[in-house]
Amino acid sequence: MNNKKTFSIGGIHPDKHKISSHIAISDAGLPAEVFIPVKQHIGSPAKILVQKGDKVKVGTLIADADGIISADVHSSVSGEVTKIEDIQSETGYLEQVITIRVEGDEFEPGIDRSPDIVSEISQNAEEIIEIIRGAGIVGMGGAGFPTPVKTTVPEDKKAEILIINGIECEPYLTADDRLMVEKAEQIVIGAKIINKALGIQNAVIAIDENKPQAVEIIRQITKRYVGVNVQVCKTKYPQGGERQLIQALTGKEVPAGKHPIDIGCIVQNVGTVFAVYEAVMKHKPLFERIVTVSGDDILNPSNFRVRIGTPASFLINKAGLKENSVGKVIFGGPMMGRAIVNMDAPVTKTTSGILVLPESEAYKPDETSCIRCGKCVAACPVGLQPYAIARSIRENDLNEAKRLSARECIECGSCAYTCPARIPLLDFCKLAKYEFKKRK
Amino acid sequence: MSHLIFSNILVLSSIALAAAVILYLVSKKFAVEENPLIDEIEGILPNANCGACGKAGCRDFAKSCANADEATFSGLFCPVGGNKVMKKIAELKGVSAAQKEDTVAVLRCNGTCKNAPDKVEYSGMKSCRLAAGVSVGRSGCPDGCLRFGDCVNVCRFGALHIDKNTGIPVVDETKCTSCGACVNICPRKLFEIRPKGKDNKRVYVACRNTQKGAMARKNCSAACIACMKCTKVCEQVSVENNLSYIPTSVSAEQYGQQLAEACPTGAIIYTGNKGIKENEQ
Numbered sequence: 001m002n003n004k005k006t007f008s009i010g011g012i013h014p015d016k017h018k019i020s021s022h023i024a025i026s027d028a029g030l031p032a033e034v035f036i037p038v039k040q041h042i043g044s045p046a047k048i049l050v051q052k053g054d055k056v057k058v059g060t061l062i063a064d065a066d067g068i069i070s071a072d073v074h075s076s077v078s079g080e081v082t083k084i085e086d087i088q089s090e091t092g093y094l095e096q097v098i099t100i101r102v103e104g105d106e107f108e109p110g111i112d113r114s115p116d117i118v119s120e121i122s123q124n125a126e127e128i129i130e131i132i133r134g135a136g137i138v139g140m141g142g143a144g145f146p147t148p149v150k151t152t153v154p155e156d157k158k159a160e161i162l163i164i165n166g167i168e169c170e171p172y173l174t175a176d177d178r179l180m181v182e183k184a185e186q187i188v189i190g191a192k193i194i195n196k197a198l199g200i201q202n203a204v205i206a207i208d209e210n211k212p213q214a215v216e217i218i219r220q221i222t223k224r225y226v227g228v229n230v231q232v233c234k235t236k237y238p239q240g241g242e243r244q245l246i247q248a249l250t251g252k253e254v255p256a257g258k259h260p261i262d263i264g265c266i267v268q269n270v271g272t273v274f275a276v277y278e279a280v281m282k283h284k285p286l287f288e289r290i291v292t293v294s295g296d297d298i299l300n301p302s303n304f305r306v307r308i309g310t311p312a313s314f315l316i317n318k319a320g321l322k323e324n325s326v327g328k329v330i331f332g333g334p335m336m337g338r339a340i341v342n343m344d345a346p347v348t349k350t351t352s353g354i355l356v357l358p359e360s361e362a363y364k365p366d367e368t369s370c371i372r373c374g375k376c377v378a379a380c381p382v383g384l385q386p387y388a389i390a391r392s393i394r395e396n397d398l399n400e401a402k403r404l405s406a407r408e409c410i411e412c413g414s415c416a417y418t419c420p421a422r423i424p425l426l427d428f429c430k431l432a433k434y435e436f437k438k439r440k
Numbered sequence: 441m442s443h444l445i446f447s448n449i450l451v452l453s454s455i456a457l458a459a460a461v462i463l464y465l466v467s468k469k470f471a472v473e474e475n476p477l478i479d480e481i482e483g484i485l486p487n488a489n490c491g492a493c494g495k496a497g498c499r500d501f502a503k504s505c506a507n508a509d510e511a512t513f514s515g516l517f518c519p520v521g522g523n524k525v526m527k528k529i530a531e532l533k534g535v536s537a538a539q540k541e542d543t544v545a546v547l548r549c550n551g552t553c554k555n556a557p558d559k560v561e562y563s564g565m566k567s568c569r570l571a572a573g574v575s576v577g578r579s580g581c582p583d584g585c586l587r588f589g590d591c592v593n594v595c596r597f598g599a600l601h602i603d604k605n606t607g608i609p610v611v612d613e614t615k616c617t618s619c620g621a622c623v624n625i626c627p628r629k630l631f632e633i634r635p636k637g638k639d640n641k642r643v644y645v646a647c648r649n650t651q652k653g654a655m656a657r658k659n660c661s662a663a664c665i666a667c668m669k670c671t672k673v674c675e676q677v678s679v680e681n682n683l684s685y686i687p688t689s690v691s692a693e694q695y696g697q698q699l700a701e702a703c704p705t706g707a708i709i710y711t712g713n714k715g716i717k718e719n720e721q
Binding site for chain 1: 564565569573575576
């Protein structure tokens, strides 16, 4: 069981840069104002329940899920709702946010803030899913898919294995790593809770071998819990991709256009599992998360416990910026993350890191001609031919791009990373996907 | 030696002759009868194969024309060839051609480098469609021109180019056939096919930003702020979603000058004064 596993095709080995992996999680503190977006997940935006002037506490429900594929949003601070407005999100497009002015730090009654670990699961499966829904939990690895939907197995399908994703293959990011080190037992209990909701007895926590501390601690704890195992994985990017991880662990591939549940797998991020534990055992809705603030232009790389809605600039100031920094600010990791347009864009449920990279790191060299070396084909974890997709998009031939399955691209960026001609191959695949969306 | 050459020539020639006869007979026997009009019409068409007519190419359009009766023929139009070509085809068919007003593509954005200065640096692929997908664009306007020129690349008639000074594309109305390729490719849907107008006089709102005035002005000084002044000049001008729209029925000759002067931001462009250099400011 304990030989190291990895996915079989493609993959790259970027420099790790995990400069904040030994730094304990600390509280980021409270900003003067938080901006809580009503859409932090895949699906329809939540319906706003509060009005200007309303007093809210930490954990108060401020927006209600609109439909099945949606999620509740809770206040992350106590204070007064000052505005319901449209502000620039990290992409620069407007998004609706609830602005709350912080006054004190009063929690909703019922939230258990004691550090005691509760391991007795008294709720049944339906109750657990209902609690998860009420806590507004979404996939915290980045996609933001509502967790209650994922933990409800469709009638015609059968769950066989729960995979807890503790891979964190993106360089720089250490939020999941620290969470596993500091909250190991909670994560293991969280895995048991989700297992109960799914009605299965089989959970695997997958951890990259470059996190020996987390592996050791979680392995010690899983000895006391039946049905939860640890699987160490060989470090390779993008092992944290859902499909790649399933392939690495089970050897089975998720067919194109299908979901992991179709082959009996359910993958949850460790952050999500921890949030489930807190919701079920501590009655705490999802209003804070761990965010890595790192990068070579950050003075003190940190792992912060951040209230949702905190502006990025607040966290960057907290971690300290090196002098004369004119770098690139990225939400997420350096491989898949995006440069942000607005420095005051709020942290959402899916923000795993904020990176400030100096110009030397963020520099994009000019592209040269493709030499047909095939490195991108070898690197693609999905088995696509990025150079051919790029060519078809250059020629505006969407049918050819479709034939080359550009739709299956997971946007990991391995192709662009490995390209010796520095062709922005990922950009072409993204463009193809945008065009497909438009066509529909 | 020479008899070998002669026999070779003889054998090959006879094979060729036999094959020719067979081919001739077969082609006669299995000939597909096609309306001779199709070839004639195809000869008239511009053969740009741009697909602007909605058909799969010029041959397809010619087929539709040849097979059309008088009623359906009036629904067919080749935007590239224009009235001239349609008239010729109509003469061939012996029907009257529907005459359409000359049209041209106009850019409904005046977000030049000066009006809508860059706020952030964009280092991705130089493509408007990608830039619009990953972020709001350099100027910050969610509906404005991204200034990478996807429209220039898609134009088959060389009617578009990016103006070096303003950064936004300029339509050359002598070359534009209003085929609509730019309309379809622009991720912000900034091009509109409008009547060329008498003496090339056109008036239109060069803005598609639907944000509230103050917010729109933050990113672009030439944004429409829905001040309603244009609606007072001409009743047909409508303002919806914080954005003014001048319908094509508004006479540019009559109202153009007044509308352009009434607009406090310069979002309304009247081509009557400046000729075709409409976007240079």
